[in-house]
Amino acid sequence: MPITRDEVRHIARLANLEFSEAEQDRFTRQLSAILDYVAHLDRLDTADVEPTSHAGDEAAALRDDTPQPTLTSDEALANAPESGRGLFKVPRVLG
Amino acid sequence: MSDPTRLGVRALRDAIAARTISAAEAVEAHLQRTAAVDGRVAAFMLVNADEARAAAAAVDRAFASGDTPGPLAGVPIAVKDILCTRGVPTRCGSRILENFVPPFDATSVERLRAAGAVILGKTNMDEFAMGSSTENSAFQVTRNPWDLERVPGGSSGGSAAAVAADLSPAALGTDTGGSIRQPAALCGVVGLKPTYGRVSRYGQVAFASSLDQIGPLANSVEDAALVFEAIAGHDPKDATSARLPAPRVRTALGRGAGGIRIGVPREYFARGLDDDVAKPVRAALDAAVALGASVREISLPHTEYAIPTYYIIATAEASSNLARYDGVRYGRREAGAADLAALYLRSRSAGFGAEVKRRIMLGTYVLSSGYYDAFYRKGQQVRTLIRRDFDQAFDTVDAIVTPTSPSAAFRLGEKVDDPLAMYLSDIYTVTVNLAGLPGLSIPCGLTGAGLPVGLQIIGRRFEEETVLRLGAALEGALGFAARRPRLPEQAAPSGGR
Numbered sequence: 001m002p003i004t005r006d007e008v009r010h011i012a013r014l015a016n017l018e019f020s021e022a023e024q025d026r027f028t029r030q031l032s033a034i035l036d037y038v039a040h041l042d043r044l045d046t047a048d049v050e051p052t053s054h055a056g057d058e059a060a061a062l063r064d065d066t067p068q069p070t071l072t073s074d075e076a077l078a079n080a081p082e083s084g085r086g087l088f089k090v091p092r093v094l095g
Numbered sequence: 096m097s098d099p100t101r102l103g104v105r106a107l108r109d110a111i112a113a114r115t116i117s118a119a120e121a122v123e124a125h126l127q128r129t130a131a132v133d134g135r136v137a138a139f140m141l142v143n144a145d146e147a148r149a150a151a152a153a154v155d156r157a158f159a160s161g162d163t164p165g166p167l168a169g170v171p172i173a174v175k176d177i178l179c180t181r182g183v184p185t186r187c188g189s190r191i192l193e194n195f196v197p198p199f200d201a202t203s204v205e206r207l208r209a210a211g212a213v214i215l216g217k218t219n220m221d222e223f224a225m226g227s228s229t230e231n232s233a234f235q236v237t238r239n240p241w242d243l244e245r246v247p248g249g250s251s252g253g254s255a256a257a258v259a260a261d262l263s264p265a266a267l268g269t270d271t272g273g274s275i276r277q278p279a280a281l282c283g284v285v286g287l288k289p290t291y292g293r294v295s296r297y298g299q300v301a302f303a304s305s306l307d308q309i310g311p312l313a314n315s316v317e318d319a320a321l322v323f324e325a326i327a328g329h330d331p332k333d334a335t336s337a338r339l340p341a342p343r344v345r346t347a348l349g350r351g352a353g354g355i356r357i358g359v360p361r362e363y364f365a366r367g368l369d370d371d372v373a374k375p376v377r378a379a380l381d382a383a384v385a386l387g388a389s390v391r392e393i394s395l396p397h398t399e400y401a402i403p404t405y406y407i408i409a410t411a412e413a414s415s416n417l418a419r420y421d422g423v424r425y426g427r428r429e430a431g432a433a434d435l436a437a438l439y440l441r442s443r444s445a446g447f448g449a450e451v452k453r454r455i456m457l458g459t460y461v462l463s464s465g466y467y468d469a470f471y472r473k474g475q476q477v478r479t480l481i482r483r484d485f486d487q488a489f490d491t492v493d494a495i496v497t498p499t500s501p502s503a504a505f506r507l508g509e510k511v512d513d514p515l516a517m518y519l520s521d522i523y524t525v526t527v528n529l530a531g532l533p534g535l536s537i538p539c540g541l542t543g544a545g546l547p548v549g550l551q552i553i554g555r556r557f558e559e560e561t562v563l564r565l566g567a568a569l570e571g572a573l574g575f576a577a578r579r580p581r582l583p584e585q586a587a588p589s590g591g592r
Binding site: 003007008011012014015016017018019027030031033034035037038039040041042044046049050051052053054055062063071075076078079080081082088090091092093 | 194195196198199291292305306331332334335397399400402403404406407414418421422423424425426427428432433434435436437438439440441443444447452453455456457459460463470472473474475476477478479480482514515528529530531
């Protein structure tokens, strides 16, 4: 079992997810199986291999910094679950 | 007049341009066919009949006033529900985006409109494109038009099923590890994953940004090429979009397969491949030789490491991309959270489905302190080795031919409880995304049970032309393009055919 239930709870906290006891059991089992499978990579010696982070050869190309029309405040807020006075509304952060 | 739903992109476009069929008639025929059969296939999440009729009317008006409104004028096209469409819900298969209505079009959608295409609606998909059967959609189960008890593949299963059932002459899909090619294979249609960077990802809901690519599905190679030409080319809104002119590939399609050096990787014909799939693929290779291509065995030695590498890199990128769903700016919010932390936790836990949570968890784990080097960095290093395999192979061959998927369409429910088994259905396609190459799936025959089999053609980066040229030649030799599933029509409720 390469991953424990405590680790699953810890990872869930990092990922902003919560699980029932039954779900924690299932995820522990399933993630363990997947990580067992992923551990096949350990058979390869990659000490001298450069990592590839991107499929493209060239570095990301930046466009010229020229102002362009963008969304209006109303458009940007149209999908917000809650908004008011031109702002996104969230529960109180400071008491 | 021939049935507009059976013409395909090029013939329909030509008929509309010649004004033997109006764009309005073309869109009406597809809406009627969808009304008649999509109750059983469930390819569409949403059919936007009013907007489609208005777009078709605009095309007809343009032709009437002597304008030439673009290379896809009047051709209906379905769009995977992962691509943003202005003013039209884009749910990405997820409850967390159930009420999301984008204020802009994805660049690929914008380019289709500019080419005169008529957007029919949005197609079903696995939630956030995570899956290989479309069963991970939070909304509906899409069925394979060849056998309604089987999956259409995924994640672009709605797009593949819509094209196979003649609900739309073409569709857009996205492909992160095989999500265009595998459903195309399982539904007996053509699917192209272009080279990474060829098509702008702007306005595509992000899954794994170093692997995602948008491409067409259609009933012939030429039709896929027409749609590809319309959507490809540099876009300043996507920093990873290649600074190359829009490709013009169709002139090459008639040139045949003569002189193309084909490599056949022995690792792709090993354990795990169904005989039923291997047979038509080998027959297609014989056909290629008869057409003047040469075939030699090659080795891609790191193939067995591709799926674990993919599941490290794709989940790591997904866990980062999906951190944006927080219940604040858009998407689902759970009511009654006392503070911001509880709002995030509850909105995300209620909004994401099981497979998405599994992948976010795996991705968070491989990126977490103490595991980063062992998993994420290791995955990136093996990605380099997989890429080198292809670079070396392409020193001696022009194209690589493999099966697209190890088996034909499997039964609904067969793999839902076994994530690893599901992941293995992408074993021949993920390598192409890891290396950033173009990959095409074309139907090459049927299994003994009458299910379609797909063949994959892989090319060098930005050499879609070679891939499509070989695909067109094989398509002509194999004669599959005219085959369609026998989908019994049900009587439309009223006014249908």
